[in-house]
Amino acid sequence: xxxxxxxxxxxxxxxSVSTVSRALQNNPRISxxxxxxxxxxxxxxxxxxxxxxxxxxxxxxxxxxVIVPKISYHLYAMAxxxxxxxxxxxxxxxxxxxxxxxxxxxxxxxxxxxxIGIAGLIVSHxxxxxxxxxxxxxxxxxxxxxxxxxxxxxxESDKVVLDNFRAAxxxxxxxxxxxxxxxxxxxxxxxLQISNTRLLGYKKAxxxxxxxxxxxxxxxCNFNRESHxxxxxxxLYAPTxxxxxxxxxxxxxxxxxxxxxxxxxKIPEDLSIIGFNNEPIDELLDxxxxxxxxxxxxxxxxxxxxxxxxIKNHQIKNTRKILKSNLIIRNSTNRNKR
Numbered sequence: 001x002x003x004x005x006x007x008x009x010x011x012x013x014x015x016s017v018s019t020v021s022r023a024l025q026n027n028p029r030i031s032x033x034x035x036x037x038x039x040x041x042x043x044x045x046x047x048x049x050x051x052x053x054x055x056x057x058x059x060x061x062x063x064x065x066v067i068v069p070k071i072s073y074h075l076y077a078m079a080x081x082x083x084x085x086x087x088x089x090x091x092x093x094x095x096x097x098x099x100x101x102x103x104x105x106x107x108x109x110x111x112x113x114x115x116i117g118i119a120g121l122i123v124s125h126x127x128x129x130x131x132x133x134x135x136x137x138x139x140x141x142x143x144x145x146x147x148x149x150x151x152x153x154x155x156e157s158d159k160v161v162l163d164n165f166r167a168a169x170x171x172x173x174x175x176x177x178x179x180x181x182x183x184x185x186x187x188x189x190x191x192l193q194i195s196n197t198r199l200l201g202y203k204k205a206x207x208x209x210x211x212x213x214x215x216x217x218x219x220x221c222n223f224n225r226e227s228h229x230x231x232x233x234x235x236l237y238a239p240t241x242x243x244x245x246x247x248x249x250x251x252x253x254x255x256x257x258x259x260x261x262x263x264x265x266k267i268p269e270d271l272s273i274i275g276f277n278n279e280p281i282d283e284l285l286d287x288x289x290x291x292x293x294x295x296x297x298x299x300x301x302x303x304x305x306x307x308x309x310x311i312k313n314h315q316i317k318n319t320r321k322i323l324k325s326n327l328i329i330r331n332s333t334n335r336n337k338r
Contacts (some may be wrong), residue, residue, distance in 0.1 A: 064094050144158075236263045247274065249275060250282060292328075
């Protein structure tokens, strides 16, 4: 038997899907008469059957949904701590979900969070996501939405992001200043906006220092160790390898370090490496890893504050907050070690 949807109720009552959603969430913009009519129709159409939640209370949950690619990523673990801090200060809970970089899983999570009536949604989308209509659906259900770290321009919302262009520019400039002549960029998945924004920063730094651009030194990889190592070996086992590499993440940078040791390439004497995220392990590596430090906790604080503000007032203007980074210089780019 086909499950009844909000659209089925809307068609029967000749109203919009958003009106049905708001009525079931007890939104004050919907009159009591309409709310009662929607509830009665939902019951008649067996809308509440086989659902693992109770919609009859007609209230939104006092909780914020948070979807991240992987909770194990240091950036997201810290951002979640920031989100939780603001939520607790406002007597709210958070529901944490991970997409595991899967578009289909992410889409299903958004649907479930809409159905249980979350008060707001904070998202860093999956690397596989190309279609963002599921997030627009959340907005159509009158759910405040904030994107952080990984953004999309297809859906209007509040957004919190690192200044990725400047971060990559400064990191590339550092490689130039220490004497690197052949600098490569290893990005994350090519469809990710932040990966390409960092590429632009890398290219601008080269241009400003009158370096010619070599497209063969630019490549992308997925978020798994095998992909990282394959690309690192491709670069380092070439007849002439780069003497500087800017990596999309610390995990990629660590794979580059492993491939360099396999090849007998000395770091930083023959190859300087910079990662992104400044993860705790960076100080334990040999050599220690130079990395772009991202304000991940502050990113979480800002994202949660945006959601709280919008829950209180849906009419406020969408805002984009851009946070600054710091380059933490360690031995992987310290050529004084020669």
